[in-house]
Amino acid sequence: MDKENNGSPPSLMAGETRHGFKVLRVEKIAELRITAFEMEHLQTGAKVLHLHSDDRENLYAIGFRTPPTDSTGVPHILEHSVLAGSEKYPLKDAFNELHKSTLQTFINAFTYPDKTIYPVASQERTDFFNLARVYTDLVLRPRLLRESFYQEGHHLELADPENPESDLIISGIVYNEMKGAYSAPDTLMFKTLQENLFPDNAYAYDSGGDPETIPQLTYEQFQAFHRAYYSPSNARIFLYGDIPTADHLQFLAEMLSGFERTDVKSSIASQKMLKAPIYTKGTYPLGKEETSDHKTTVNCAWMLAENTAVKTALLLQIACSMLVGTAAGPLRKALIDSHLGEDLSPVTGLEADFKQMVFAVGLRGTDPDLASRIEALIFQTLQTIYEEGFDRELIEGTIHQVEFHGKEISRTSLPYGIILMSSAYHTWLYDGDPLVGLNFPLAIRHVREQWAENPAIFQEVIKEWLLDNQHRVFSILEPSTTHLESKERAYREKMARLKASLSPQELEKVRMEALALHRFQAEPDTPEAAASLPKLKLGDLSRQIDTIPTEKTLLQQLPALKHEIFTNGIAYLDLAFDTGDIPEDLQVYLPLLGKLSINMGAAGLDYEAMAKRIALKAGGMSCHLTAGNSADGNRNWQKMIFQVKALYRNIEEAVKILSDILTAGDLSQQERMTDLIAERKNSLHASIVPSAHIFAKRAAAASLSLPAYRDEQWQGRTQLRFLTRISGANHENNKDLLEKLLRLRSMVFSRERLVLNLTADQEGLAALSQATAALLEQLPHREECSHPAAIPPLAPQHLGIAIPTQVSYVAQAWKAPGYGDPLAAPLLVASKLLSNGYLYKHIRVKGGAYGGMCQYDPLSGLFAFLSYRDPHIAETLKVYRDAQVSLARERPSREELEKAIIGTIGGLDRPMDPATKGYTALIRHFSGIEDNLRFNLRVKILDMDEESLRRDMSDFLAKTVASAVVAVYGEETRLQTANAELAEKLKLEPLI
Numbered sequence: 001m002d003k004e005n006n007g008s009p010p011s012l013m014a015g016e017t018r019h020g021f022k023v024l025r026v027e028k029i030a031e032l033r034i035t036a037f038e039m040e041h042l043q044t045g046a047k048v049l050h051l052h053s054d055d056r057e058n059l060y061a062i063g064f065r066t067p068p069t070d071s072t073g074v075p076h077i078l079e080h081s082v083l084a085g086s087e088k089y090p091l092k093d094a095f096n097e098l099h100k101s102t103l104q105t106f107i108n109a110f111t112y113p114d115k116t117i118y119p120v121a122s123q124e125r126t127d128f129f130n131l132a133r134v135y136t137d138l139v140l141r142p143r144l145l146r147e148s149f150y151q152e153g154h155h156l157e158l159a160d161p162e163n164p165e166s167d168l169i170i171s172g173i174v175y176n177e178m179k180g181a182y183s184a185p186d187t188l189m190f191k192t193l194q195e196n197l198f199p200d201n202a203y204a205y206d207s208g209g210d211p212e213t214i215p216q217l218t219y220e221q222f223q224a225f226h227r228a229y230y231s232p233s234n235a236r237i238f239l240y241g242d243i244p245t246a247d248h249l250q251f252l253a254e255m256l257s258g259f260e261r262t263d264v265k266s267s268i269a270s271q272k273m274l275k276a277p278i279y280t281k282g283t284y285p286l287g288k289e290e291t292s293d294h295k296t297t298v299n300c301a302w303m304l305a306e307n308t309a310v311k312t313a314l315l316l317q318i319a320c321s322m323l324v325g326t327a328a329g330p331l332r333k334a335l336i337d338s339h340l341g342e343d344l345s346p347v348t349g350l351e352a353d354f355k356q357m358v359f360a361v362g363l364r365g366t367d368p369d370l371a372s373r374i375e376a377l378i379f380q381t382l383q384t385i386y387e388e389g390f391d392r393e394l395i396e397g398t399i400h401q402v403e404f405h406g407k408e409i410s411r412t413s414l415p416y417g418i419i420l421m422s423s424a425y426h427t428w429l430y431d432g433d434p435l436v437g438l439n440f441p442l443a444i445r446h447v448r449e450q451w452a453e454n455p456a457i458f459q460e461v462i463k464e465w466l467l468d469n470q471h472r473v474f475s476i477l478e479p480s481t482t483h484l485e486s487k488e489r490a491y492r493e494k495m496a497r498l499k500a501s502l503s504p505q506e507l508e509k510v511r512m513e514a515l516a517l518h519r520f521q522a523e524p525d526t527p528e529a530a531a532s533l534p535k536l537k538l539g540d541l542s543r544q545i546d547t548i549p550t551e552k553t554l555l556q557q558l559p560a561l562k563h564e565i566f567t568n569g570i571a572y573l574d575l576a577f578d579t580g581d582i583p584e585d586l587q588v589y590l591p592l593l594g595k596l597s598i599n600m601g602a603a604g605l606d607y608e609a610m611a612k613r614i615a616l617k618a619g620g621m622s623c624h625l626t627a628g629n630s631a632d633g634n635r636n637w638q639k640m641i642f643q644v645k646a647l648y649r650n651i652e653e654a655v656k657i658l659s660d661i662l663t664a665g666d667l668s669q670q671e672r673m674t675d676l677i678a679e680r681k682n683s684l685h686a687s688i689v690p691s692a693h694i695f696a697k698r699a700a701a702a703s704l705s706l707p708a709y710r711d712e713q714w715q716g717r718t719q720l721r722f723l724t725r726i727s728g729a730n731h732e733n734n735k736d737l738l739e740k741l742l743r744l745r746s747m748v749f750s751r752e753r754l755v756l757n758l759t760a761d762q763e764g765l766a767a768l769s770q771a772t773a774a775l776l777e778q779l780p781h782r783e784e785c786s787h788p789a790a791i792p793p794l795a796p797q798h799l800g801i802a803i804p805t806q807v808s809y810v811a812q813a814w815k816a817p818g819y820g821d822p823l824a825a826p827l828l829v830a831s832k833l834l835s836n837g838y839l840y841k842h843i844r845v846k847g848g849a850y851g852g853m854c855q856y857d858p859l860s861g862l863f864a865f866l867s868y869r870d871p872h873i874a875e876t877l878k879v880y881r882d883a884q885v886s887l888a889r890e891r892p893s894r895e896e897l898e899k900a901i902i903g904t905i906g907g908l909d910r911p912m913d914p915a916t917k918g919y920t921a922l923i924r925h926f927s928g929i930e931d932n933l934r935f936n937l938r939v940k941i942l943d944m945d946e947e948s949l950r951r952d953m954s955d956f957l958a959k960t961v962a963s964a965v966v967a968v969y970g971e972e973t974r975l976q977t978a979n980a981e982l983a984e985k986l987k988l989e990p991l992i
Contacts, residue, residue, distance in 0.1 A: 010026045010035050010037070011244055011245055011246055012245055014026050018246060018249050019246070019249040019250050019252070019253040020041060020042055020043055020256075021040065021041050021048065021249045021253070022039060022040050022042055023037060023038075023039050024039060024040060025037075025038050026038075027435060027439075029435070029439050031406075031407060031439075031441050032051075032053070032420075033053055033054060034051045034052060034053045034420075034438075035051075035053075036049065036050070036051050036435055036438070037050045038435070039249070041232065041252070041253075041256055043260065043261065044232035044233050044235075044256050044259045044260065045232070045233040045261045046232040046233065046235045046236075047236045047237065047428070048236075048237045048239070049237070049238050049424060049428065049434050050238075050239040050240070050245045051239070051240045051417070051420055051438075052241075052242070052244070052245055053240065053242060054242055055240070055242055056123050056241065056242050056911075057105055057121055057122070057123050057241060057411075057415055057416070057911045058121060058123070058125070058239070058241030058243050058417075059239065059240040059415055059417030059418065059421065060120050060121070060128065060131070060237075060238075060239055061118060061119035061237070061238040061239075061418075061421055062117070062118050062135065062136060062236075062238075063117035063118070063237075063238065063425065063429075064117075064229050064234050064235055064236075064266070065115055065229065065264075065267070065429060066078075066111075066114065066115055066116045066207070066225075066229050066266070067114050067201075067202035067266060067268055068202055068205040068207045069205065070213065071209060071210040071214075072210075072213050072214055072216050072221070073153070073178065073206065073207070073208055073209015073210070073213070073214045073217065074209075074217055074221060074222055074225045075207045075208075076111040076174050076178075076207060076208045076209050077149070077152055077174045077214075078116070078225055078226055078230075079109045079110075079111045079116050080148075080152035080153075080173060080174060081142065081144060081148040081149060081152045081153070081222070082138055082139050082142040082144070082226070082230070083095035083109060083135075083138050083139075083142075084138075084142070084143065084145065084148040085138070085142070085143050085145075085529075086137045086138045086141045086142050086143055087141055088137050088532065089138065089533055090143065090526075090528075090529045090532065091530065091533070092147075092148075092520070092521075092525055093845070094138055094533065095107070096836055096840060097530075097533055098131060099836060100832065100836030100837070100899045100900065100902075100903045101533070101535060101536070101898075101902055102122065102127050102130065102131060102536060102903075102906065103122055103123065103124050103127045103536065103541070103902065103905065103906040103909065104120060104122050104906060105122055105123060105415060105906070105909075105910055106119060106120065106415050106418065107121075107131065113194070113202070113203050113207050113353060113354060114203070114207070114354070114429070115425065115429055117421075117425070118135055118138075118139050119238075119418060120132060120135050121241075121415045121417060121418075123909065124536075125243060126536070127536055128243070129251060130533075130534040130536070132251065132255075133534065134533060134534070137255070139230060140255075140259070142226065142230075144222070144223055144226060146219055147520045147521075149219050149222050150172070150513075150517050151172065151173065151517065151521065151845065152172065152173050152174055153172050153173075153175065153214065153222065154170055154171070154174075154214050154217070155170070155172060155514065155517060156168060156169070156170060156171075156510045156513075156514070157169060157171055157510065157511070157514035157517075158510070158511055158514065161515060161518075164504075164507060164511070167492070167495060167496075167499075168495045168499040168502075168507075168510070169495065170215055170495070171848040172848060173844060173849070173850060174208075174209055174214065175209070175211060175214050175215070175848070176849060176869050176870070176871050177208075177850040177869050178208055178209045178210070179211045179806040179807050179869070179871075180689070180690075180805060180806065180807045180850065181208065182210070182211055182806070183285055183689050183805035183806050183807070184686075184690050185284040185285075185297065185346075185477065185686065186346045186347065186686060186690070188282065188284045189284075189299060189347050189475070190347050190360075191206060192282055192299075192473075192477065193299060193301040193347065193360055193473050193475060194354075194358075196278045196473040196475070197271070197301060197302075197358060197471070197472075198271045198303070198356075199271075200269070200271055200272060201268065201269045201270070201271050201355075202269070203271070203354055211806075228264070228265075228266075229266055231259070231264050233259075233261050233262045233263070234264040234266050236425070236428055236429065237252065238417075238421045238425075240415075240417030240420060240421065241417065268355045268429075270306065270355060270356060271303060271355075271356060271471075273303075273470070273471045274303075274470060274472075275470055277470060277471075277472045277473065277474060278472075278473045278474070279473075279474045280473060280474070280475045281475075281477075281478070282475070282476070283479070283480035283483050284297075284479060284480065284483060285479075285480065286479035286480055286481050287481070287802060287803060287804050287990060287991055287992070288481050288802070288804075288972060289802070289991075289992065290481070290990075290991075290992060292478070292480075292481065294341075294342065294365050294366065294367060295365065295478075296365075296366050296367055296368050296371075296476060296477065296478045297341075297362060297363070297364045297365075297366070297476075297477045298341070298345070298363050298366055298371045298474075298475070298476055299347060299360055299361070299362035299474070299475045299477070300360065300374075300378055300473070300475075301359065301360035301472060301473050301475070302359050302466055302469050302471060302472040303356050303357075303358060303469075303471045303472070304350075304356060304357040304358065305357060306355055306356050306357075306430070307352060307354075307355060307356070307426045307427050307430060308430050308431070308432035310427065310432070310433070310436045310437075310443075311446065312461075313352075313357060314402075314443055314446075315447065315457065315461050316350065316359070316461060316465060317350055317352075317402070318395075318398050318399060318447065319461045319462060320349065320359050321350070321398045321401065322390055322394055323361070323462075324344065324348055325398065325401070326394075326397070326398075326611040326612070326614070327599060327608060327610075327611035328391070328394055328397075328609075328611035328612045328615070329394075330384075330391075330394075331378065331381050331382065331385070332348075334381040335362075335363055335374070335377065337671070338377055339671075340366055340370050340373055340374050341362075341364055341365045341366035341370070341374065342363075342366070342675075342679070342681075342682055342727075343364055343365060343675065343678050343679035343682050343683075344361070344679075345360070345362035345363060345364045346364065346683075346686055347360045347362070348362060349361075352426050355429075359465075359466070361378065362374070362475075364682055365678060365682055368478055371476050375474055379467065382466050382467050385459065386462050386463050386467060387459075389455075389456065389459050390458055391612070393612045393616060395451070397612050397614075397616040398615065399444060399448070400615065400616055400617075401615055401619070402440065403444050404619035404647060405619070406441075407440070407568055407570065407647070408568065408570055408619060408645075409570075409914055410913050410915075411912060411913035412913075412916070416913065420438060424438065481804075483804070484804050484971060487806070488806070518846060521841070521845050530895075536902055538898055538942060541905050543935075543938065543939060543942060544935075545908075545934050545935050546909065547931055548920065548921040549563050549564050549565060550562070550563055550921050550925075551563075551564070555756055555772060556751075556773055556776040556777070558754055558755070558756060558776060559755050560755070560756035560757070560772075561755070561757045561758070561918075561921060561922060561925060562758045562759075562765055563757075563758065563759040563760075563917060563918045564760075564761060564762055564765060565914045565918065566914065567759065567760050567761060567914040567915075568914075569764075570619060570645055570646065570647060570760070571647075571648060571651050571758075571759070571760040571764040571765075571767065571768045572643070572644075572645045572758070572759040572760065572914065572915045572918055572919075573643070573644050573645070573655060573756075573757070573759075573772060574641055574642070574756070574757035574758075574922055575641065575642045575643075575658070575662075575756060575757075576639045576640070576641045576754065576926075577639065577640045577642075577749065577754055578637070578638070578639060578754075578755075579625070579638045579639060579640050579753075580636070580637060580638045582744070582747060582748065584791055584792065586740060586743070586744050586747075587710070587713060588713055588718065588722045589741060589744055590625055590714065590748075591680075591714050591715070592680065592723070592741070593640075593744050593745060593748070594623030594624065594625065594640060594642075595676055595680055596667055596673060597623060597642075597662070597665050597667075597745070598623050598642075598661065599611075599672075599676055600666055600669060600672055600676070601666040601672075602657075602661045602664050603660035603664040604664075606666075606669070607672050610657075610661075613657055614657055617646065617653040617657060618644055618646050618650065618654040618657060619654075620643075620644070621643070621654075621657070621661075622643050623641065623642045623643070624641055625638075625639070625640050625641070625710070625714045625715075626638075627639070627706065627707040627710040628860060628923065628926065629705065629706075629707055629818050629819075629858070629860065629861050629927065630818065630820075630927055631818055631819040631820035631927050631929050631933060632821075632928070633817055633818035633820070636706050636707055637927070638706075638707075638710060639926065640748055642658060642662070643919075648760075648763065648764050648767060651764070652767070652771045652774075654771075655768070655772060655774070655775050656774070656775075659778050659779075662775075662778075663749070663778045663779060663780070665745070667741055667742065667745070668738065670734055670738075673734070673737075674734070677723060677726060677727045678727050680723055681723035684715075684719060684720045684723065685720060688720075688803060688969070688991070689803060689804075689805050692805070692809035692969040693809040693810075693866045693868045693969075695717060695809070695969055696809045696967045696969045697813060697855075697862075697864050698711055698712040698716035698717070698967075699712060699716060699717060699799050699801065699811070699967035699969075700799070700811045700813040700864065700965045700966060700967035701811075701813040701860070701862050701864065701965070702716070702718075703794040703796040703797065703965060704794065704813060704815040704861065704963065704965065705794075705860055705861040705862065706791065707859065707861065708813075708860045711860065717801065717991065720992070721992060749779065750779060750781055751776060751779045751781055752781065752782040754779070755922070755925075756772060757918055757919070757921070757922040758918070759914060759915060759917065759918030797965070797987055798965060798966045798967070798984060798985070798986050799967045799968070799986060799987055799989060800967075800968045800970065800975040800978070800979065800986030800987065800989070801967065801969050801970075801990075802972040802991060803970065803971070803991050805969075805971055806971065807850075807870055807970070808870045808871070808876075808969065808970030808971070809866075809869070809870060809968065809969040809970065810866070810867040810870055810873055810876045810877060810880075810966075810968050810970075811864060811865065811867075811966065811967050811968070812864065812877070812964055812965070813862055813863070813865075813965050813967075814961070814963055814964050815861055815863075815960055815963050816856060816857075816858070816861055816862055816863040816960070817858070818858050818861060819859065819927065819929055819933065820928075820929075821858075822940075823956055824858050825941045825944065826944065826949050826956075827856040827858075827863060827953075828856055828904050828937075829901055829904050829949060830854070830856070830887060830900075831855055831863070832854075832900045832903045832904045832907070833887075833892060833897070833949075834865075835853045835854045836899070837892075837900075838879075838882075838883045838886055838887075839879070839883060840853075842879045842882070842883075843867050843870065843876055843879055847870065847871070847872055847875065847879070849867050849868060849869055849870035849871065849872070849876070850868050850870075851866075851867065851868035852865075852866070852867050852868075852870075852876075852879070853866050854866075859923070859927055863956075865880045865883065873968055873970060873974060873975070873978035874977075874982055877966065877978075877982065884957050887950075887953045887954075887957065888953055888954040889950075889954070891946040891947055891950045892946055897944065897945075897946050897949065901941055901944060904941055905938070905941060905942070908938065908941075966984075966986065968986060975988055976988070
């Protein structure tokens with residue numbers, strides 16, 4: 001979205017009919033630079049919303065209300081299965097074919113508690129309509145083969161198909177995915193709250209599926225669910241981007257042709273208010289080596305107003321954010337300062353993906369006997385807020401945050417259109433106005449008017465919806481070292497009973513059906529089926545690269561990069577401090593220094609006052625560490641990067657806040673430091689089960705390159721162990737910790753270590769440059785490091801790390817060349833070929849894991865295989881070995897290579913929001929990745945042939961296969977079982 005909105009008049013007018021669609025209304029939202037068109041298909045009743053903008057990343061999404069009536073996970077299994085193939089596109093896995101052979105910038109599907117949405121996005125018009133055409137047909141006219149149901153949902157098979165005496169097991173991709181989800185404490189916490197807050201409607205069930213209930217779903221019920229809900233009459237189609245609305249309508253008329261209006265009973269019943277609170281207790285899995293002390297989580301959650309009650313919903317959003325959204329939030333502060341727990345519960349906050357919103361708050365790292373005191377403290381604090389009111393600066397700061405995030409063009413892992421889509425569905429799904437959440441300037445103006453008329457309005461919200469609201473759940477979730485063991489024992493006993501109940505003929509039928517499924521999975525699509533998908537050709541791809549406007553200059557004699565980009569009135573500043581010569585014994589402290597600096601007091605203000613100040617004047621402030629290799633692989637770089645973003649009117653003050661943090665930060669407040677350490681430790685610990693494949697990759701790669709070693713040290717298990725150790729430190733150790741942090745700060749926060757990165761339009765850059773110059777005048781000069789400690793030897797170890805989970809995460813990593821190496825192009829293509837081909841087929845499709853993938857990271861110098869929520873370990877490592885053999889010995893077909901090349905180019909061309917453009921240019925600068933190097937890489941990818949790819953991969957693997965390192969995160973018994981099968985044993989270690 002770099003072009004200015006030309007302000008042209010809308011192409012369609014409200015009330016007219018075009019291509020069988022009636023235009024219900026047309027509305028301009030100037031602050032988002034969009035024109036919204038709301039329409040209805042007269043023949044089917046399908047609802048359509050197009051947000052027309054100048055963004056060339058066009059998004060198409062078709063969604064349906066899909067309220068579950070049980071926890072078999074039928075909406076989730078159907079979400080996977082409809083994308084397998086349709087009569088028009090009779091493939092076995094059309095989704096994967098689209099994923100690997102298009103320039104898609106996003107392709108996925110989402111199962112929510114009450115809806116299922118299928119979005120795709122692309123920057124190329126032809127590619128976009130290809131994707132949308134196939135997706136629509138897959139969703140509305142799927143084949144829904146029995147084999148797809150077995151593969152994606154569940155089926156029985158023998159652990160060893162050749163041995164009738166082996167165990168009977170359940171397999172299926174969704175089944176294993178949800179076993180992984182049900183191993184995560186966060187999932188179990190919110191599941192308990194959801195089911196008890198909504199005992200009488202669709203939210204009482206898990207649309208994703210409970211692993212204990214999923215096997216109850218029949219193929220016939222699966223088919224019936226699609227017939228019930230997947231009708232255009234139940235569809236809401238969301239569109240975003242620069243393609244004209246009339247073109248979309250012409251396309252949709254073709255897609256909906258042949259369908260008639262049907263009576264779909266999909267409305268979500270509102271939950272009636274409970275007359276008394278509900279109290280629940282449950283357990284979550286804890287590692288066998290961990291103590292259960294201070295590991296309980298206590299949550300209190302309320303059901304609030306309906307999303308369609310727009311004014312009330314916004315007031316609740318602001319009020320809840322004031323309570324817990326920042327360190328200055330009075331409820332957050334009261335809970336943290338009480339020391340009844342270590343930090344806030346991870347489910348704390350407002351949840352709007354229900355018909356009636358939910359607010360939850362609680363403490364993690366507590367004990368069950370403190371639950372009543374926590375509950376009392378919550379209500380005492382709310383009562384005080386009701387009586388005394390909120391601090392005016394806190395109100396202003398919170399409203400400012402709503403304004404800022406409504407204005408910001410943000411594209412991280414999701415397209416900007418998805419963010420707008422999610423906001424629209426919050427009301428649209430329940431037959432409300434889809435635009436009310438998008439017109440934030442109008443909404444904020446109304447809030448300010450309400451506040452001016454009634455200064456106590458937020459206190460009244462607290463009174464009505466929290467203090468007096470009896471519709472709430474109080475939940476205690478305790479750790480259990482036997483949680484998984486008992487579930488696994490119950491599963492084994494259940495399967496043993498089932499097997500014993502089967503006759504030899506029935507058992508043989510199970511075996512033959514499983515073998516038939518494996519044969520189906522192994523068979524390639526017919527040439528006719530493969531040819532049915534619309535495809536791009538290599539000739540359709542541009543050989544030119546996108547560039548980021550960059551001016552290399554000096555500010556106060558320091559190197560600076562400036563990027564003149566349209567940012568919708570928001571300025572972005574990155575301060576990158578070099579940390580390459582920091583002594584080794586202090587490197588592990590760097591992430592903590594960043595967190596404490598941002599979240600403690602400064603310039604005479606305590607942390608609460610600083611939090612208010614940041615909320616009032618900045619859109620966000622953060623710090624992270626990153627490291628990489630140069631493009632030629634001959635050097636590396638390590639940086640600590642502080643980032644701040646602000647509306648143009650607040651640039652000077654926002655940069656001044658960052659200046660105060662860097663030059664006058666106060667790290668001396670011991671209690672606050674203790675709280676932040678616990679918060680970081682618990683957050684890192686909680687992220688392991690949902691993202692254990694990333695932790696496994698870090699563990700495997702740490703011995704292969706310095707950037708990978710730093711990544712593990714700063715973000716992996718090493719950091720978790722460090723935080724665990726210091727979180728239990730006594731007062732004297734805290735004093736030592738403070739001394740180390742102060743020493744480290746004096747080393748890092750200096751002018752000479754700094755590279756500046758500024759992103760905004762011309763007006764913003766001028767203001768940002770002026771404000772940054774003032775910051776630089778305050779920064780001290782460098783304190784030299786005295787003989788940095790030598791980096792420890794990067795000794796490879798094959799690790800098995802025990803975590804409490806029902807599935808495993810398997811990583812294998814190799815050392816790989818850098819961006820400028822001739823092998824970079826074939827490695828990029830090979831990683832795409834394996835991710836969407838061999839690994840996908842053998843680990844996900846045949847193995848039942850949720851994911852199998854290959855990654856090549858030239859900046860870290862790594863090539864890696866990963867599996868996610870995987871029922872296997874030894875079998876997966878065999879797949880990895882076989883994949884290497886296949887890559888080294890077999891030439892891919894020309895068709896498969898072209899798909900991989902197209903997918904690789906699509907990855908290189910992934911669109912970026914303004915902040916990411918500026919940051920990406922900074923990282924390229926550190927690595928010496930010039931545009932000519934990027935162009936040469938692109939050309940090599942586009943010109944690649946089958947034999948050169950095979951030859952290059954054969955040479956690469958021959959040189960590196962001996963250096964491969966394995967790391968597995970999984971349950972201890974599974975690791976031991978795998979070790980009994982593996983020739984090269986894993987060194988088994990506890991997580992902590």
